[in-house]
Amino acid sequence: MDYIKAKTIVASKKYPEQWFGCDFNMNIYRGCCHGCIYCDSRSECYQISNFDKVVAKENAIELIERELKGKRRTGVIATGSMSDPYNPYEKKYQLTRKALEQVDRFGFGIHIITKSNLVARDIDILASIRNHSPASVGITITASDDELSKKIEPGAPLSSERFAAIKKLTDRNIYSGIMLIPLLPGITDTADNILSIVRQAAVSGAKFIYPMFGVTIRTGQREYLYRGLDKWFPGLREHYTNTFGDEYECSSENANTLSRLFKAECKKLKIDFEMSKIIYAIRDNVKIKQTSLF
Numbered sequence: 358m359d360y361i362k363a364k365t366i367v368a369s370k371k372y373p374e375q376w377f378g379c380d381f382n383m384n385i386y387r388g389c390c391h392g393c394i395y396c397d398s399r400s401e402c403y404q405i406s407n408f409d410k411v412v413a414k415e416n417a418i419e420l421i422e423r424e425l426k427g428k429r430r431t432g433v434i435a436t437g438s439m440s441d442p443y444n445p446y447e448k449k450y451q452l453t454r455k456a457l458e459q460v461d462r463f464g465f466g467i468h469i470i471t472k473s474n475l476v477a478r479d480i481d482i483l484a485s486i487r488n489h490s491p492a493s494v495g496i497t498i499t500a501s502d503d504e505l506s507k508k509i510e511p512g513a514p515l516s517s518e519r520f521a522a523i524k525k526l527t528d529r530n531i532y533s534g535i536m537l538i539p540l541l542p543g544i545t546d547t548a549d550n551i552l553s554i555v556r557q558a559a560v561s562g563a564k565f566i567y568p569m570f571g572v573t574i575r576t577g578q579r580e581y582l583y584r585g586l587d588k589w590f591p592g593l594r595e596h597y598t599n600t601f602g603d604e605y606e607c608s609s610e611n612a613n614t615l616s617r618l619f620k621a622e623c624k625k626l627k628i629d630f631e632m633s634k635i636i637y638a639i640r641d642n643v644k645i646k647q648t649s650l651f
């Protein structure tokens with residue numbers, strides 16, 4: 358694996374607390390090899406050349422240690438917004454694991470977003486963080502069917518493996534759930550897919566599902582997505598170009614119906630889907646309550 362220089366790693370969030378109660382953001386890796394056809398992070402605006410090649414930030418753990426030590430107050434750190442912290446290299450290099458050890462050591466909380474079941478490896482550290490601060494995990498699952506997930510997320514573990522990871526996490530009382538983002542019009546925006554995800558989530562003990570009934574598309578990402586459509590869903594590219602053109606927010610034409618169906622099923626199975634309730638539950642799950650801090 359190659360390395361790049363980084364001046365900082367733990368950045369303050371512009372709008373703290375709106376996203377899973379997080380105050381800071383941290384990316385240890387740059388780029389991702391999971392190859393999801395809809396990946397937003399490969400958009401031109403982020404200027405990440407050779408996005409499929411994973412590189413790590415040089416001296417990441419020393420930088421994180423120094424930065425956390427220097428913060429005036431603790432808070433919750435989000436990781437997984439621009440690259441997957443549990444890419445295949447993490448198995449060997451364990452940079453995310455070592456970063457979590459620093460998060461725990463300095464009394465911070467964590468919210469992880471990933472598409473890999475490897476996150477379950479670090480349950481021990483997450484459990485330790487939960488003793489003093491929020492510790493939560495969102496695993497992205499957009500297709501309930503493994504064969505479909507292989508097409509649209511070819512480098513990531515199968516959806517069934519991700520459900521199994523949620524079960525392991527929630528069995529250890531780590532507040533975990535599903536990022537149902539995005540739903541691809543004409544592919545995953547079906548009632549069957551959504552209901553199946555919600556029902557499998559309930560069986561896995563998922564505490565929340567955070568959905569998006571469509572996909573955002575930007576320059577750079579669009580071309581890659583269309584190549585994926587041509588490969589696996591011939592003819593769909595024309596539907597996308599005719600329906601969405603150059604639009605950024607591309608909603609499912611059934612968004613309203615699917616949203617109603619989704620909410621009704623979540624309510625029936627007692628799964629949270631509103632951010633305010635999710636944040637409340639994440640904080641409520643801390644073993645020793647530190648309401649003055651969070």
Ligand code: SF4
Nearest residue numbers: 389391392393396440
């Ligand atoms: S796991 Fe996330 S960052 Fe990696 S390719 Fe998929 S969407 Fe992009």
